[in-house]
Amino acid sequence: MLRSEFELLLNKTFSPSRFQDYAPNGLQVEGKKEINRVVTGVTASQALINAAIDYKADAIFVHHGYFWKNEDPRIMGMKYRRIAALIKNDINLYGYHLPLDAHPALGNNAGLANAIGLINRSGLQVGVAIEESIGIVGELIEPVSADVFRRMIETAVDRNVLFERVNDQTIQRVALCTGGAQSYIEQAVAAGADVFITGEVSEQTIHIAREMGIHFVAAGHHATERFGARSVAAYLTNECGLDAVFVDIENPA
Known part of the structure; x- marks a missing residue:
């Protein structure tokens, strides 16, 4: 070619x-x-x-x-x-x-969503694409405990992750945006997610997760x-x- x-x-x-x-x-x-x-x-x-x-x-x-x-x-x-x-x-x-983050089939976010089995997907608006969002909001087939979800994520990215468990609630609605998207946690809350997955973590992100009641996962910039x-x-x-x-x-x- x-x-x-x-x-x-x-x-x-x-x-x-x-x-x-x-x-x-x-x-x-x-x-x-x-x-x-x-x-x-x-x-x-x-x-x-x-x-x-x-x-x-x-x-x-x-x-x-x-x-x-x-x-x-x-x-x-x-x-x-x-x-x-x-x-x-x-x-x-x-x-x-x-463009690689956002692609609906070949993208980073699509790949991570596939790996954990998200269904009923929609976009997580982060304001960087003209026609569509980059992140994804979706649902697991059934609710799982935080401990089970952590194991799912670690299997998907083949590494240990930082998992901030903020309460005892089960997880079904998931928001994710790979790489260095930790600042989009408030969009995840607005989308009604039980957990937000990204690659990196900043100090303030943990406080936001705790105070807004959303589980948070930093699974690695490279890994995601x-x-x-x-x-x-x-x-x-x-x-x-x-x-x-x-x-x-x-x-x-």
């Missing part, structure tokens, strides 16, 4: 123009014209680039790419080494941030955002005929 065709495919799939994002979505570093092998991952770290070089990939697809708003624009140090490795090896870098890149690799392989593989660079955050 030509590089231009690949970007058209991704833009058609993720519709980045719908989002007011913090970094450019789409092709961020240009490489070879023809793409057959793709590595997907959460973040375009040096370790992921090295894995792509070893895999002889033509392109990398990530959730966290480069050129974030308000960052130092100079290409020096770590940024230079990363970009130099991409250019030297003629590897294209594609980054899709909020592996779902999208993994789904994209499967999609590119099974639906688009490319040789794509998800590479998980371990990260405890």
Whole structure:
């Protein structure tokens, strides 16, 4: 597939123009014209680039790419080494941030919702998408205790989580928004959720959870955002005929 065709495919799939994002979505570093092998991952770290070089990939697809708003624009140090490795090896870098969070089938939030079996889903409005929300509100088939729910989440993300249990109420209505979305806890309360799941936690979030009576889960920024890149690799392989593989660079955050 030509590089231009690949970007058209991704833009058609993720519709980045719908989002007011913090970094450019789409092709961020240009490489070879023809793409057959793709590595997907959460973040375009040096370790992921090295894995792509070893895999002889033509392109990398990530959730966290480069050129974030308000960052130092100079290409020096770590940024230079990363970009130099991409250019030297003629590897294209594609980054899709909020569009990958929001995609109803391939997205991070959809993947986490699938993993815990949410039904009757609707959007959790967080004010960053023009046409649709990024987070999800849904329900478990039946109520479960906080202890059971914690085990469900830890199985879904394959790691221990921070779980702030605020009362003895069972959990059925769930709100979630992966990554660094801890500030959306009040939207979760407004949506009538029994629990809010995200990736990170801030000090004040625990107080909000306690005072507003909503269970809170910080399941890891990286852990909650592996779902999208993994789904994209499967999609590119099974639906688009490319040789794509998800590479998980371990990260405890």
